Amino acid sequence: MKRVAVLLCAMLAWGSGSAHAVEPSAEVKALTPEAEQQLAAELGQCFALKSTGEDRLTLARWFVAALGSAPQTADVAKVDPAQKDKLDRQVAVIFTRLMTVDCAEQSRPLFQARSSAGFRAAGGTLGRLAMQELMGDPKTASAMLGGYTSYLREEDFADLVK
Numbered sequence: 001m002k003r004v005a006v007l008l009c010a011m012l013a014w015g016s017g018s019a020h021a022v023e024p025s026a027e028v029k030a031l032t033p034e035a036e037q038q039l040a041a042e043l044g045q046c047f048a049l050k051s052t053g054e055d056r057l058t059l060a061r062w063f064v065a066a067l068g069s070a071p072q073t074a075d076v077a078k079v080d081p082a083q084k085d086k087l088d089r090q091v092a093v094i095f096t097r098l099m100t101v102d103c104a105e106q107s108r109p110l111f112q113a114r115s116s117a118g119f120r121a122a123g124g125t126l127g128r129l130a131m132q133e134l135m136g137d138p139k140t141a142s143a144m145l146g147g148y149t150s151y152l153r154e155e156d157f158a159d160l161v162k
Contacts, residue, residue, distance in 0.1 A: 028112070028113060029113050030113065031115060031118075036110070039110050039118055040110065040117070041121070044122040044124070044125030045106075045125070046098075046102065046103035046106045047098055047122060047126040047129075050098060050102035051129065055094050056132075056133035056134075057133055058087065058094060059126065060130040060133060062087040062088070063130065063131075065083065
C-alpha cells in the first residue's frame with residue numbers, strides 16, 4: 001500500500017518538481033525517458049477523456065482545501081477538517097477509478113515501472129483540467145481575476161509594448 005500512496009503523491013504533485021523515492025521491487029520494469037514521457041501523455045489523455053466535470057470540480061475543491069490546510073495559508077483560508085477528509089475520500093475514489101478501471105491500460109506500465117515522474121505528468125494534466133473546469137464559470141473567473149486587475153495600471157506596462 002505504501003507504493004500506491006507514494007505514486008499517488010507523486011501524481012498529485014501536479015507537475016511540481018518534487019520527487020518521491022519509490023521503494024524498490026523485483027518487478028520494476030525500466031522505461032526509457034521517451035517511453036515514460038509517451039506513456040505519461042497517454043495516461044493524461046485518458047484522464048482527460050474519462051474524468052467527468054464533477055470529478056474535475058471535486059479535484060479543484062480538494063486542491064483548494066489542501067492549499068487552505070497548509071500553515072502558509074492559515075491566515076487567509078480556513079478549512080474544516082471534516083470537509084477536507086470528505087474531499088480526500090472523494091479524490092481517492094476518483095483516482096482509484098481512473099487508474100484501475102477507466103485508464104488501467106495506460107497506468108499499468110507506469111505503475112510497473114514505479115514511474116513517479118510519469119504519474120506526476122499525468123496528474124498535471126488532470127490538475128490543469130480541474131482548474132479549467134473551475135475557471136470555466138464566469139463568476140469564478142471574475143471573482144479570481146477581477147480583484148487584482150483593478151489595481152493594475154496601464155502605464156506600468158508601457159515599456160513592454162515598445
